[in-house]
Amino acid sequence: MNNNSTNYFSREYIEKVRQINERLGKIPLAHVHSFGCQQNVSDGEKIKGMLAEMGYGFTPNTSDADLILFNTCAVRENAENRVFGNIGALKKLKAENKGLIIAVGGCMVQQEHIARKIRKTYPQVDIIFGTHVMGEIPHMIYDKLCENRKTLMIPDSEGVITEGFPVLRESDIKASVPIMYGCNNFCTYCIVPYVRGRERSRRPQDVIDEVRGLVENGCKEILLLGQNVNSYGKEHDFGFSKLLCELDKIEGRFKISFMTSHPKDCTFELIDTIADSRHISYHLHLPVQSGSDRILKAMNRHYDTAHYFELIDYAKKRIPSVALTTDIIVGFPGETYEDFRCTLELMKKVEYDSAYTFIYSKREGTAAASMPDPVSDEEKGKWFRELLEVQQAVSEKAYSRFVGKEIEVLCDGIGRTADGCMTGHSRHGVIVDFNGGRELIGKFVTVRVQKAMPWAVVGELVGISD
Numbered sequence: 001m002n003n004n005s006t007n008y009f010s011r012e013y014i015e016k017v018r019q020i021n022e023r024l025g026k027i028p029l030a031h032v033h034s035f036g037c038q039q040n041v042s043d044g045e046k047i048k049g050m051l052a053e054m055g056y057g058f059t060p061n062t063s064d065a066d067l068i069l070f071n072t073c074a075v076r077e078n079a080e081n082r083v084f085g086n087i088g089a090l091k092k093l094k095a096e097n098k099g100l101i102i103a104v105g106g107c108m109v110q111q112e113h114i115a116r117k118i119r120k121t122y123p124q125v126d127i128i129f130g131t132h133v134m135g136e137i138p139h140m141i142y143d144k145l146c147e148n149r150k151t152l153m154i155p156d157s158e159g160v161i162t163e164g165f166p167v168l169r170e171s172d173i174k175a176s177v178p179i180m181y182g183c184n185n186f187c188t189y190c191i192v193p194y195v196r197g198r199e200r201s202r203r204p205q206d207v208i209d210e211v212r213g214l215v216e217n218g219c220k221e222i223l224l225l226g227q228n229v230n231s232y233g234k235e236h237d238f239g240f241s242k243l244l245c246e247l248d249k250i251e252g253r254f255k256i257s258f259m260t261s262h263p264k265d266c267t268f269e270l271i272d273t274i275a276d277s278r279h280i281s282y283h284l285h286l287p288v289q290s291g292s293d294r295i296l297k298a299m300n301r302h303y304d305t306a307h308y309f310e311l312i313d314y315a316k317k318r319i320p321s322v323a324l325t326t327d328i329i330v331g332f333p334g335e336t337y338e339d340f341r342c343t344l345e346l347m348k349k350v351e352y353d354s355a356y357t358f359i360y361s362k363r364e365g366t367a368a369a370s371m372p373d374p375v376s377d378e379e380k381g382k383w384f385r386e387l388l389e390v391q392q393a394v395s396e397k398a399y400s401r402f403v404g405k406e407i408e409v410l411c412d413g414i415g416r417t418a419d420g421c422m423t424g425h426s427r428h429g430v431i432v433d434f435n436g437g438r439e440l441i442g443k444f445v446t447v448r449v450q451k452a453m454p455w456a457v458v459g460e461l462v463g464i465s466d
């Protein structure tokens with residue numbers, strides 16, 4: 001096992017900033033906003049953990065904040081434009097409060113041209129940090145507080161994995177646990193390998209200890225995170241299926257889900273592990289992206305639809321009522337309506353519970369950005385709406401397999417389908433609304449499903465199982 005790929009988080013500057021904040025005579029407030037994916041939300045929880053230890057409280061309002069931090073996403077152009085709009089709106093706040101600290105970090109600013117643009121166009125920003133230096137945030141805040149020094153820190157290299165960050169989790173019953181970072185796949189449309197660096201995995205024992213600690217503290221649902229969890233653990237000679245088997249041995253009442261799988265690395269062994277487990281969700285999120293082999297090749301996905309169907313058929317055979325979900329890109333450069341129709345057909349054949357569907361967004365620096373893209377935005381919008389319609393019908397039909405059945409649900413909040421109803425997720429990851437009260441939040445309950453909808457199922461509470 002390789003022990004050289006990890007270091008431990010230093011609290012030196014947390015302590016220094018905490019001492020400064022203690023002398024203020026009030027609790028300074030931080031506003032932290034994480035854009036984008038679960039990985040960013042998870043990073044945001046670590047950032048909040050560090051800020052809490054530095055003595056900051058939190059506010060949802062930028063106007064009340066002494067420190068504003070945006071943790072950005074680079075996956076879609078829309079998200080980037082939203083961040084620029086939000087940073088621009090802070091100019092007035094900074095003019096009114098010179099002591100306000102503004103920090104912008106994460107995937108978007110890891111791109112050099114974006115970091116340059118922020119530095120040049122938005123002088124109100126004090127701290128610009130990339131994806132590999134989150135642990136340096138306390139030091140950057142200290143430099144700003146003590147020496148009024150602005151920082152731009154965007155190293156190219158991902159460095160080593162850091163363990164031991166303080167984490168301020170958003171929920172007591174659900175927790176995200178990153179198991180690996182970065183990606184080696186270079187799908188031609190995707191910016192992630194450029195902004196998150198090469199693939200590297202946490203040590204299995206660090207992951208197991210974290211999950212065990214969460215379960216012992218009452219956490220009921222653990223989401224394992226990675227850009228491609230199926231290639232977890234290469235440097236530790238400890239694959240993803242083996243990690244799941246070890247986590248499944250932990251005693252307690254909880255479930256484990258994970259995202260994201262890559263069809264080229266998803267194995268029958270992984271499907272068997274899920275099928276034979278006690279705690280692992282009967283849910284496989286397997287992003288197909290396109291139903292056309294020609295487009296899959298252009299996307300550099302390294303599988304074809306025949307291989308994809310083999311995995312789907314095996315999952316349906318082995319995992320009871322398996323929930324299948326996916327990601328689909330509409331309007332990839334060079335895609336024709338014929339290619340798009342293959343995606344529609346695949347969607348109907350697989351019968352996904354749900355699909356994250358996107359219109360292709362050009363990302364500077366990726367291979368697809370220079371590919372000819374003759375289809376108009378209007379045409380892509382039409383295809384997109386057609387896809388949504390098909391998926392809605394497919395989802396409703398897929399969810400109908402639960403009607404009349406009793407399923408176990410972890411209640412996690414207030415539902416949307418009726419006044420006062422509760423909601424939760426089943427072992428399949430399906431949203432389930434049912435009658436009940438707030439005292440059920442955090443409990444496993446049994447629900448008899450009465451009705452399927454395009455995005456959820458609805459049922460009646462028949463028992464509380466913990």
Ligand code: SF4
Nearest residue numbers: 183185186187190192
């Ligand atoms: S597997 Fe492909 S789509 Fe997923 S993060 Fe890596 S490059 Fe991006």
